[in-house]
Amino acid sequence: MKRLLTIFAAAAAMLTLGSAKASGELFIYNWTEYTPPELVEKFEKETGIKVSVDTYDSNETLLAKLQAGATGYDLVVPSQNFVPIMIKEGLIQKVAVYDLPNYKNYVESWKKPEWDPEHEYTAPWQWGTTSFAYHNDYSGKGESLKEFFEPSEELRGRLSVFPTPDEVVSLANIYLGIPFCSEDAKQMKKVQDLLVAQKEFVVAYNNETMSDLITSGEALMTNHWNGYARLGRLAGAPINYAYPKEGVVGWFDSLVVPSSAKNVENARKFMNFMMDPVNMAILTENQGYGDAIKGTAQYYSEELKSAPEVNPPSDLNVVFAPTCSPKAQSLIDKVWTKVMQ
Amino acid sequence: MSNWLPKSAAGRRWLGLAPSYFVIGIFMLVPMVIMGVFSFLEPNPYGGVKPVGSLDAYVKLFFEYDLEDNLVFNPGYLNIILRSFQLSFGATLLCLIFGFPVAYFITLQPENRRNLYIYLITIPFWTNLLIRTFAWIIILGRGGVIETPLLWAGIIEDSLRMMYTDGAIAIGLTYSYLPLMVLPIYASLEKLDFRLLEAASDLYANRFEVMTKVVIPLCKPGIIAGCILVFIPCIGAFIAPNLLGGGKKLMLGSLVQFQFASARNWPFGSALSMLLLSAVVVVLIFYARAAKKREAMEGTA
Amino acid sequence: MSSVPMENTTSPRKSKKALPVGHYRGLASWTVVFFVFLYLPIVVLIFYSFNANRMVMNWGGFGIDWYIKAFQNDDIQSAVWNSLVVATVATVVATAIATVGALVLARGGNFRGKTISLGLITLPLMVPEIVTAVAVLIFFAAIGLNWGLGNVIIAHTTFCIPFAFMPIRARLEGMDTSLEQAARDLYASEWETFRYVTVPLLMPGILAGAMLSFVISMDDFIITLMVGGAGSTTLPVYIYSMIRRGLTPEINAVSTLLLLVSIAIVTAYWIMSRKTET
Numbered sequence: 001m002k003r004l005l006t007i008f009a010a011a012a013a014m015l016t017l018g019s020a021k022a023s024g025e026l027f028i029y030n031w032t033e034y035t036p037p038e039l040v041e042k043f044e045k046e047t048g049i050k051v052s053v054d055t056y057d058s059n060e061t062l063l064a065k066l067q068a069g070a071t072g073y074d075l076v077v078p079s080q081n082f083v084p085i086m087i088k089e090g091l092i093q094k095v096a097v098y099d100l101p102n103y104k105n106y107v108e109s110w111k112k113p114e115w116d117p118e119h120e121y122t123a124p125w126q127w128g129t130t131s132f133a134y135h136n137d138y139s140g141k142g143e144s145l146k147e148f149f150e151p152s153e154e155l156r157g158r159l160s161v162f163p164t165p166d167e168v169v170s171l172a173n174i175y176l177g178i179p180f181c182s183e184d185a186k187q188m189k190k191v192q193d194l195l196v197a198q199k200e201f202v203v204a205y206n207n208e209t210m211s212d213l214i215t216s217g218e219a220l221m222t223n224h225w226n227g228y229a230r231l232g233r234l235a236g237a238p239i240n241y242a243y244p245k246e247g248v249v250g251w252f253d254s255l256v257v258p259s260s261a262k263n264v265e266n267a268r269k270f271m272n273f274m275m276d277p278v279n280m281a282i283l284t285e286n287q288g289y290g291d292a293i294k295g296t297a298q299y300y301s302e303e304l305k306s307a308p309e310v311n312p313p314s315d316l317n318v319v320f321a322p323t324c325s326p327k328a329q330s331l332i333d334k335v336w337t338k339v340m341q
Numbered sequence: 342m343s344n345w346l347p348k349s350a351a352g353r354r355w356l357g358l359a360p361s362y363f364v365i366g367i368f369m370l371v372p373m374v375i376m377g378v379f380s381f382l383e384p385n386p387y388g389g390v391k392p393v394g395s396l397d398a399y400v401k402l403f404f405e406y407d408l409e410d411n412l413v414f415n416p417g418y419l420n421i422i423l424r425s426f427q428l429s430f431g432a433t434l435l436c437l438i439f440g441f442p443v444a445y446f447i448t449l450q451p452e453n454r455r456n457l458y459i460y461l462i463t464i465p466f467w468t469n470l471l472i473r474t475f476a477w478i479i480i481l482g483r484g485g486v487i488e489t490p491l492l493w494a495g496i497i498e499d500s501l502r503m504m505y506t507d508g509a510i511a512i513g514l515t516y517s518y519l520p521l522m523v524l525p526i527y528a529s530l531e532k533l534d535f536r537l538l539e540a541a542s543d544l545y546a547n548r549f550e551v552m553t554k555v556v557i558p559l560c561k562p563g564i565i566a567g568c569i570l571v572f573i574p575c576i577g578a579f580i581a582p583n584l585l586g587g588g589k590k591l592m593l594g595s596l597v598q599f600q601f602a603s604a605r606n607w608p609f610g611s612a613l614s615m616l617l618l619s620a621v622v623v624v625l626i627f628y629a630r631a632a633k634k635r636e637a638m639e640g641t642a
Numbered sequence: 643m644s645s646v647p648m649e650n651t652t653s654p655r656k657s658k659k660a661l662p663v664g665h666y667r668g669l670a671s672w673t674v675v676f677f678v679f680l681y682l683p684i685v686v687l688i689f690y691s692f693n694a695n696r697m698v699m700n701w702g703g704f705g706i707d708w709y710i711k712a713f714q715n716d717d718i719q720s721a722v723w724n725s726l727v728v729a730t731v732a733t734v735v736a737t738a739i740a741t742v743g744a745l746v747l748a749r750g751g752n753f754r755g756k757t758i759s760l761g762l763i764t765l766p767l768m769v770p771e772i773v774t775a776v777a778v779l780i781f782f783a784a785i786g787l788n789w790g791l792g793n794v795i796i797a798h799t800t801f802c803i804p805f806a807f808m809p810i811r812a813r814l815e816g817m818d819t820s821l822e823q824a825a826r827d828l829y830a831s832e833w834e835t836f837r838y839v840t841v842p843l844l845m846p847g848i849l850a851g852a853m854l855s856f857v858i859s860m861d862d863f864i865i866t867l868m869v870g871g872a873g874s875t876t877l878p879v880y881i882y883s884m885i886r887r888g889l890t891p892e893i894n895a896v897s898t899l900l901l902l903v904s905i906a907i908v909t910a911y912w913i914m915s916r917k918t919e920t
Contacts, residue, residue, distance in 0.1 A: 204587030
């Protein structure tokens with residue numbers, strides 16, 4: 001029994017240590033492996049603020065946690081289509097990003113995004129695209145989304161698709177020329193038919209092992225993210241990221257401050273820190289997605305500068321998914337449930 | 342030392358059960374009641390609920406508005422539930438067939454070696470489930486640990502396509518939950534009095550009868566505990582179906598997950614959970630009734 | 643998975659008659675197959691932890707880089723530490739609660755509310771994890787409980803109770819009470835009987851229950867992800883959230899190190915138990 005009590009005491013001591021927070025702190029909640037340690041160390045060294053990073057797996061998890069109440073986090077990193085929801089639900093606060101000294105480095109073309117036109121809430125993190133990638137042995141060139149949605153015979157049982165509807169349905173919308181978040185049942189029926197027909201060819205619905213599927217040859221084509229595809233290629237996967245002529249789905253992750261944050265000034269300091277091209281370049285080099293800060297390219301390695309996954313063709317049509325209305329969302333939900341039955 | 346214990350049987354009962362009641366009551370039952378209430382509310386468009394009563398979630402379980410808004414019967418969700426039950430049943434059976442002889446074998450070992458075996462069974466589970474499942478992809482997959490030597494030896498010519506099949510899911514589930522079967526069976530076999538077996542044998546029971554008429558009935562509580570412990574997590578499993586099965590058919594676990602995450606329909610997710618919960622409760626009540634009947638019969642015999 | 647290995651690996655010299663009652667042919671070989679099945683993925687996983695390549699499944703030569711990286715990665719270390727703390731505390735508490743609960747339910751005879759009590763204790767088993775996760779999250783938020791890792795420990799303790807409870811109850815059910823009776827007849831106090839007779843008899847069940855709880859807690863992802871506050875990232879949460887970057891052999895390296903720790907514990911236990919016996 002005594003031993004038990006000792007363990008308890010130790011645990012209790014740890015808990016109280018964990019909750020006794022000094023003022024110079026910053027709690028970041030981000031996707032795993034999305035916050036390079038060297039960046040955190042640099043920030044800590046420059047400002048003396050102690051940073052703590054926790055990780056989550058999806059925008060939905062983040063939203064659910066913020067909705068449930070205070071979390072103790074000062075900075076979180078949602079994708080663009082979740083920012084309006086969080087604003088509407090009062091989950092994040094205005095922090096006047098436009099007033100920060102390094103705001104001047106924001107790339108002009110990225111300014112005034114739909115999800116936060118005045119930059120009251122969001123500071124840039126990374127942006128990337130969702131498209132598909134193909135094996136060197138595949139006969140096509142990844143020029144059209146048709147190759148992905150209406151595959152040729154060689155892809156029967158060799159195609160991999162993401163297991164969640166958001167990006168897949170958006171890509172299908174681009175291919176079929178249907179607006180995102182359509183509320184028109186007839187249009188969504190077309191999406192449903194397309195995806196049901198595509199399923200004949202699917203070996204797996206997967207968003208974890210895409211590059212491995214290509215390497216082993218289990219799949220010849222797979223849904224993919226650009227930065228992840230680059231990592232796969234660098235690790236030796238015979239993989240090519242496709243830029244279809246119809247366009248690709250884009251996503252933009254931003255730093256925002258939850259309404260319940262305790263260290264708002266420190267959070268702003270970190271936002272400003274990240275808008276410095278030197279620091280942002282460290283992040284981009286580490287992640288291999290894209291950034292929205294001027295002057296970062298000079299700090300890139302040669303490899304990154306020439307990586308096809310990071311340098312899309314200039315005429316590429318990148319479409320960012322907006323926040324869907326409940327009606328549109330329920331149609332997407334219906335389509336996906338049908339496909340998965 | 343035991344002076345502080347209450348004297349009456351009822352008092353002791355209460356004292357022994359109080360911690361369980363306290364912890365599970367507060368941190369499980371109360372949240373479940375919240376869920377139950379949620380299933381009768383309207384969904385908030387961006388997750389959460391609106392405080393407006395509604396039966397929509399339950400209607401949706403059996404009927405759907407098709408894309409043109411007509412209410413039609415929809416067996417889709419029921420099929421998913423049925424499929425999940427089938428798969429869980431199969432995996433439980435596999436675990437039992439695979440695990441029981443091992444639990445029995447361990448019981449036959451000298452006493453101090455038994456704990457070692459038990460540790461050996463749990464050691465692999467210090468590793469994360471996702472990582473272990475990934476290892477199965479390397480083993481079963483195209484050009485993997487099993488295929489490569491066979492290809493090299495010329496026994497097979499093309500990929501066996503073992504991955505992304507129901508068989509792969511079954512292997513994954515069996516692997517994930519095997520200790521949940523072996524440990525309870527072992528715990529109940531371990532107290533088996535082997536003199537009973539000898540007695541049975543002396544009474545001309547053959548080996549098969551010794552097993553089916555003596556060993557298995559005596560360790561029934563362990564077998565049942567094991568089956569429950571395996572069956573229930575299998576129903577909600579989504580890692581093996583997704584990673585090894587390719588996620589081509591929705592399972593109950595993924596479906597509920599989907600309602601709370603992507604679809605953001607908490608009431609429907611709650612209603613699905615309530616349905617699942619009641620299905621399991623019905624099974625358990627049925628089992629409890631049967632056990633009581635058996636006890637009563639044994640008591641009068 | 644047929645019964646083939648049961649037959650062909652038994653040594654031909656052993657005749658059927660030589661087997662004592664209760665022993666069956668092929669049990670040992672079956673167990674060997676079982677352990678091969680159990681450890682094959684572990685061998686693969688350890689092998690790939692020495693992969694020099696970034697992608698787990700794409701072999702790029704032998705290297706120990708990932709071990710060095712794992713030792714330098716503070717996030718992973720704190721995640722491992724959090725996991726161990728949560729699993730240990732939850733296991734100890736849940737096993738203690740489950741043991742007294744099981745004693746009452748298996749020994750207390752028939753009483754009103756027995757079935758309900760059983761149902762309540764096994765409730766955490768029956769609810770899909772995601773539901774528990776969301777419900778508990780809402781509940782914690784409603785009562786304003788924000789203890790970081792403490793939230794996670796409470797949640798884990800709750801769902802570990804049935805996992806500890808089932809083997810202990812299975813062991814207790816029908817356990818011979820004659821030894822305890824004898825101890826009482828020899829004027830052992832109630833506590834002494836419990837401490838020196840009941841508990842040792844019950845130990846295999848308690849051990850099995852504790853092991854299950856520990857394993858379950860070490861693997862839990864969804865509930866931890868949902869109920870944890872700042873500073874409560876555990877290893878599974880860390881691993882499962884790596885999706886956008888892909889898994890690296892670093893995780894395999896960490897897993898291998900964890901295995902080593904568990905093997906060290908087993909060995910220590912093994913040596914200790916031998917000493918006490920001689």
